[in-house]
Amino acid sequence: MAAIVLIIWTLLILLITTAVRKFNNWWYEPNEKSLAAPLPPGDLGWPIFGHMYSFLRAYTSSNPNAFTDSYLEKYGKLGLYKTHLFSQPTILTTSSDAYKWVTAHGDHFLPGWPDSFNMLFGCNSISLLAGDKHKRMKRLTGPSLQGTDTLARFALQIAEEDVRELETWAREKVINTYDAVTKLIFDRMMKILISCEERSELDEIARIFSKFILAVRAIPINLPGTAHHKGLKARQRLREKLTPVISRRRAGERKDDVLQLWMDQSDDDGQPMTDEELLDMIGGYMIAGHTGSALSLTWFMIFMNEHPEVLEKVRVEAQEVRNTKPPGEPLSYFDTRRLKYLRHVHDEILRIVNIAPFTFRKGRLLKPGQFAAFGEGQRACPGQQFARLNVVIIAYYLALDYK
Known part of the structure; x- marks a missing residue:
């Protein structure tokens, strides 16, 4: 009986962990399907926190490239990946070609700073503005x-x-x-x-x-x-x-x-x-x-x-x-x-x-x-x-x- 209870609890914990771990993907999935082109490969991590822990751990270590390297190793050298940082879904750019294309077509993009940055920098900060205001x-x-x-x-x-x-x-x-x-x-x-x-x-x-x-x-x-x-x-x-x-x-x-x-x-x-x-x-x-x-x-x-x-x-x-x-x-x-x-x-x-x-x-x-x-x-x-x-x-x- 004890063994059965242990198995049930183990399965329940695994189910809950999987559900929580996949929550971001499920939550943003409808938005992904409505896009004309597919999003790049990647992972959206945990709810709210996403991959912030991994990002900050790498950022404060002696090897800040560890965060981006993990995407290159897992998904290949594609240059673009989806992730979740600062409480919102994010596209990560790692290649110079992708970066140059984005910066050369600035009118097609809006700043994607998280709300926390707006609170800290203010809505008039030049980094957060777009279009005519910028x-x-x-x-x-x-x-x-x-x-x-x-x-x-x-x-x-x-x-x-x-x-x-x-x-x-x-x-x-x-x-x-x-x-x-x-x-x-x-x-x-x-x-x-x-x-x-x-x-x-x-x-x-x-x-x-x-x-x-x-x-x-x-x-x-x-x-x-x-x-x-x-x-x-x-x-x-x-x-x-x-x-x-x-x-x-x-x-x-x-x-x-x-x-x-x-x-x-x-x-x-x-x-x-x-x-x-x-x-x-x-x-x-x-x-x-x-x-x-x-x-x-x-x-x-x-x-x-x-x-x-x-x-x-x-x-x-x-x-x-x-x-x-x-x-x-x-x-x-x-x-x-x-x-x-x-x-x-x-x-x-x-x-x-x-x-x-x-x-x-x-x-x-x-x-x-x-x-x-x-x-x-x-x-x-x-x-x-x-x-x-x-x-x-x-x-x-x-x-x-x-x-």
């Missing part, structure tokens, strides 16, 4: 970080302050590299964005921002104590910090920064950006311009230590540029355009820490269309030139003046 926002904000005159002006500010910050590092016996780099990048970003330079204010905003950024890659469960819940609270506190800055500008205060450039712009109908649009854009640019730059600069220091022959080539090129300048003159934007080898090294580092196996390929020159760390087509990151500029300037001084 084009309008890109026209209003793009020139602020893409124009040659603007980049040249900001480059001098960055270079002068980087020199002082690196001298501070040199006086310390020991520094935590990533923490020091993160602080440096954050300080530059806040000065360029909103002219924030006061140390106490920078530290307070940085503390708030650190909680906000953790929620971006957290499971979107809005319960007290969760990273997502803390992130939403941090977002509100961040907006409370930024709102008075915008109000002072509305009242007539002017600064030489990105926010001022945005506020001076108007669309085709003569309408300027609203306060809500400005708040969402500042938050979005803080995320886009901070973490990636801090990581790539940290990895630059690591890989240059591991590849002294590459560092020597970087130094030779940097010294050639310095020799053409008056003594003590800071690096300019136009100087950074001449640092071609250093820029290629930066691209190679971005490639390593994003998509490809962890092998630094010395002097590797990527073919056009194979490198897309900043996106492509209509969805290309409008701040990519500034992000590159920030890292290249610091790397230049590190390579020339420090070990």
Whole structure:
């Protein structure tokens, strides 16, 4: 009798587990059948959570490619797979051809960000907009970080302050590299964005921002104590910090920064950006311009230590540029355009820490269309030139003046 009960319970557990495991497939099956073309192979995982656990486990490990590799091994090298991430069905792209096709046909696609991202970034964030709204926002904000005159002006500010910050590092016996780099990048970003330079204010905003950024890659469960819940609270506190800055500008205060450039712009109908649009854009640019730059600069220091022959080539090129300048003159934007080898090294580092196996390929020159760390087509990151500029300037001084 006991054996029969055990068998029944075992079968019942297996049945329930199978039903739960297949729930997403059953739930979305009607939508799949209504499509003109079949969806790519894949698996939608568990209800609500999908494959988020596997995704986050790989993302935080020493091998972030493990998640996509599992699809390649199971379904073959097709380039497109269906999965379930951030509480919604998702198409995963792993081939450059598929990626280029999607970015080249941007008008045929709508952003598929999960609702949790809308809650964190705001509905006016350029990453979440589509169609005419996206084009309008890109026209209003793009020139602020893409124009040659603007980049040249900001480059001098960055270079002068980087020199002082690196001298501070040199006086310390020991520094935590990533923490020091993160602080440096954050300080530059806040000065360029909103002219924030006061140390106490920078530290307070940085503390708030650190909680906000953790929620971006957290499971979107809005319960007290969760990273997502803390992130939403941090977002509100961040907006409370930024709102008075915008109000002072509305009242007539002017600064030489990105926010001022945005506020001076108007669309085709003569309408300027609203306060809500400005708040969402500042938050979005803080995320886009901070973490990636801090990581790539940290990895630059690591890989240059591991590849002294590459560092020597970087130094030779940097010294050639310095020799053409008056003594003590800071690096300019136009100087950074001449640092071609250093820029290629930066691209190679971005490639390593994003998509490809962890092998630094010395002097590797990527073919056009194979490198897309900043996106492509209509969805290309409008701040990519500034992000590159920030890292290249610091790397230049590190390579020339420090070990």
